[in-house]
Amino acid sequence: MKLLGTFALLSSLLTTALAVSFIVPGAVWTDTSGAKIQAHGGHVIKVGSTFYWLGHSTTAGVRPNIYTSTDLMNWSHFGIASNAVSAMYRPKFVSSGGKWYIWGQINREVVTLVAPGSTPLSTAYTVTGSPQLIPPSARSFSDMGVFVDDNGSNYLLTSADSNNLQVNNINAGNPITVGSRVADIGASIEGPGMFKSNGGVYYLVVSQKTGYRADPNKVYWATSLTGSWQGGTDIAPDSVNTYNSQNSAELVIKGSSATAYIFLGDAWDANGTDASNYEWLPITVSDSAHTLTLQNLAMWTVNPNTGVVTSNGFANSTFHAADAIVGGSAVVTKRAVHNINSSSNVTFTNIVGRGEKQWISFEYTVSNVTAGEAHVSVNGGAPVKLSELNSRAGHYSTVPVALMLEKGTNTLTFGTSSTDGEDFAAHLESIRVFDKY
Numbered sequence: 001m002k003l004l005g006t007f008a009l010l011s012s013l014l015t016t017a018l019a020v021s022f023i024v025p026g027a028v029w030t031d032t033s034g035a036k037i038q039a040h041g042g043h044v045i046k047v048g049s050t051f052y053w054l055g056h057s058t059t060a061g062v063r064p065n066i067y068t069s070t071d072l073m074n075w076s077h078f079g080i081a082s083n084a085v086s087a088m089y090r091p092k093f094v095s096s097g098g099k100w101y102i103w104g105q106i107n108r109e110v111v112t113l114v115a116p117g118s119t120p121l122s123t124a125y126t127v128t129g130s131p132q133l134i135p136p137s138a139r140s141f142s143d144m145g146v147f148v149d150d151n152g153s154n155y156l157l158t159s160a161d162s163n164n165l166q167v168n169n170i171n172a173g174n175p176i177t178v179g180s181r182v183a184d185i186g187a188s189i190e191g192p193g194m195f196k197s198n199g200g201v202y203y204l205v206v207s208q209k210t211g212y213r214a215d216p217n218k219v220y221w222a223t224s225l226t227g228s229w230q231g232g233t234d235i236a237p238d239s240v241n242t243y244n245s246q247n248s249a250e251l252v253i254k255g256s257s258a259t260a261y262i263f264l265g266d267a268w269d270a271n272g273t274d275a276s277n278y279e280w281l282p283i284t285v286s287d288s289a290h291t292l293t294l295q296n297l298a299m300w301t302v303n304p305n306t307g308v309v310t311s312n313g314f315a316n317s318t319f320h321a322a323d324a325i326v327g328g329s330a331v332v333t334k335r336a337v338h339n340i341n342s343s344s345n346v347t348f349t350n351i352v353g354r355g356e357k358q359w360i361s362f363e364y365t366v367s368n369v370t371a372g373e374a375h376v377s378v379n380g381g382a383p384v385k386l387s388e389l390n391s392r393a394g395h396y397s398t399v400p401v402a403l404m405l406e407k408g409t410n411t412l413t414f415g416t417s418s419t420d421g422e423d424f425a426a427h428l429e430s431i432r433v434f435d436k437y
């Protein structure tokens with residue numbers, strides 16, 4: 001009985017939902033019930049003062065899944081939009097003629113769902129019309145996105161016709177249908193999202209064709225949707241592969257004192273499953289250079305009313321591995337601790353906790369991502385694999401995780417284990433501890 005009681009307490013501690021204080025790119029995000037948010041390949045729209053996040057959930061049969069929020073941080077799960085379809089990837093909302101539709105791709109065709117009422121919030125969307133290929137050549141396509149211009153016209157963005165990225169009209173009517181081609185960007189790219197800057201420039205953000213592997217995403221621009229489209233420049237340094245993500249969509253928040261342009265990326269795991277996360281970052285727009293640059297922020301917030309992005313001033317501490325207690329044969333240099341294999345570890349002491357979950361970001365690389373795992377032990381407890389806390393562990397040099405710390409001072413030990421006795425070592429630079437979740 002005692003044991004059961006302890007389990008109940010532990011699990012309630014672990015699942016108690018906490019208000020979310022930051023957008024933490026690349027971390028596992030939870031909804032207001034404490035469950036992981038599953039809205040991959042999706043987009044976010046704003047209606048009134050509410051944000052609606054639509055994406056697909058693979059564990060729910062790859063069906064469209066809806067969340068709502070007023071601050072882009074605390075997300076309530078509304079529900080699966082339709083049980084009438086499955087294997088529907090990259091769903092997007094389209095509003096037309098007073099009706100709400102969901103467009104998603106099934107077998108590389110556009111399938112249309114319609115809501116029964118006049119709001120996007122429904123779990124009873126039904127299939128309408130027939131699956132559609134992309135005109136004029138009736139091609140299959142991949143990676144659909146949707147763009148709504150200032151005058152309310154809707155456009156389909158997709159990669160079709162021998163994998164050329166293109167912009168197509170969406171014809172009004174009930175149901176909406178895929179219309180004629182507006183522009184053909186001509187490049188073999190996918191994952192399109194588009195927005196128009198306050199300066200009147202259209203920006204089309206795309207990823208390259210690398211499956212679920214992250215790649216350097218690019219931007220094309222034009223002053224009219226029909227083109228000419230130019231660019232193909234990077235939105236982040238090549239080497240970081242868009243901070244380990246791929247474009248899904250863009251969100252613009254026109255606030256009372258600023259406009260926030262936001263990159264909504266998917267941080268896919270190897271197979272695009274529900275273990276995948278999200279990489280959302282503010283974009284710096286230069287209408288004179290026609291470039292976009294992602295701001296590489298560990299934690300940030302945006303005020304939905306003013307549009308102001310805040311990215312500093314949060315209580316945080318960086319602990320350098322080189323200053324920590326190093327056990328075993330690991331090698332300490334000025335900047336980092338190298339060769340942390342299964343016979344060594346790094347222990348950080350005096351980490352101040354609040355008696356609840358808080359974000360801690362591990363900055364490390366590994367010698368071979370399939371040959372082993374890094375793990376962390378809190379206050380001498382059982383080591384937890386970082387890959388169980390975040391699927392990007394080992395794949396990218398910044399791994400934010402939420403850990404439960406005790407109120408007062410805590411000790412964290414970073415170690416590794418190898419699989420199959422292969423050579424494996426981690427190189428740990430630092431950990432960053434934020435005082436909130």
Ligand SMILES: *[C@@H]1O[C@H](CO)[C@@H](O)[C@H](O)[C@H]1NC(C)=O
Pocket residue numbers: 019020021022071073074
């Ligand atoms: C998140 O939602 C909770 C509950 O509605 C609220 O108390 C909290 O202020 C919200 N967090 C932020 C950062 O707005």
Ligand SMILES: *[C@@H]1O[C@H](CO)[C@@H](O)[C@H](O)[C@H]1NC(C)=O
Pocket residue numbers: 149151152153
């Ligand atoms: C919006 O503007 C585009 C480009 O000028 C035009 O083709 C389209 O018909 C307009 N839509 C509406 C609803 O006026």
Ligand SMILES: *[C@@H]1O[C@H](CO)[C@@H](O)[C@H](O)[C@H]1NC(C)=O
Pocket residue numbers: 269270271
């Ligand atoms: C991805 O799928 C492949 C093939 O089904 C499987 O071998 C591999 O373990 C999967 N990887 C992950 C991270 O789930």
Ligand SMILES: *[C@@H]1O[C@H](CO)[C@@H](O)[C@H](O)[C@H]1NC(C)=O
Pocket residue numbers: 298299311312313314315316317
């Ligand atoms: C982290 O803390 C430092 C020093 O207190 C502060 O200057 C910095 O803005 C904080 N960083 C973030 C992301 O809040």
Ligand SMILES: *[C@@H]1O[C@H](CO)[C@@H](O)[C@H](O)[C@H]1NC(C)=O
Pocket residue numbers: 327328343344345377380413415
């Ligand atoms: C850290 O490594 C040292 C040396 O291998 C070992 O004695 C110690 O028990 C380890 N500590 C933890 C917390 O794993």
Ligand SMILES: *[C@@H]1O[C@H](CO)[C@@H](O)[C@H](O)[C@H]1NC(C)=O
Pocket residue numbers: 329339341342343423424
């Ligand atoms: C860890 O690295 C040290 C130094 O290179 C080496 O002597 C030791 O055998 C390694 N341990 C394991 C388990 O591979």
Ligand SMILES: *[C@@H]1O[C@H](CO)[C@@H](O)[C@H](O)[C@H]1NC(C)=O
Pocket residue numbers: 368369370371372419420422
């Ligand atoms: C990485 O580790 C795997 C074992 O998981 C091994 O098969 C592979 O050869 C290693 N790669 C390199 C470059 O050492």
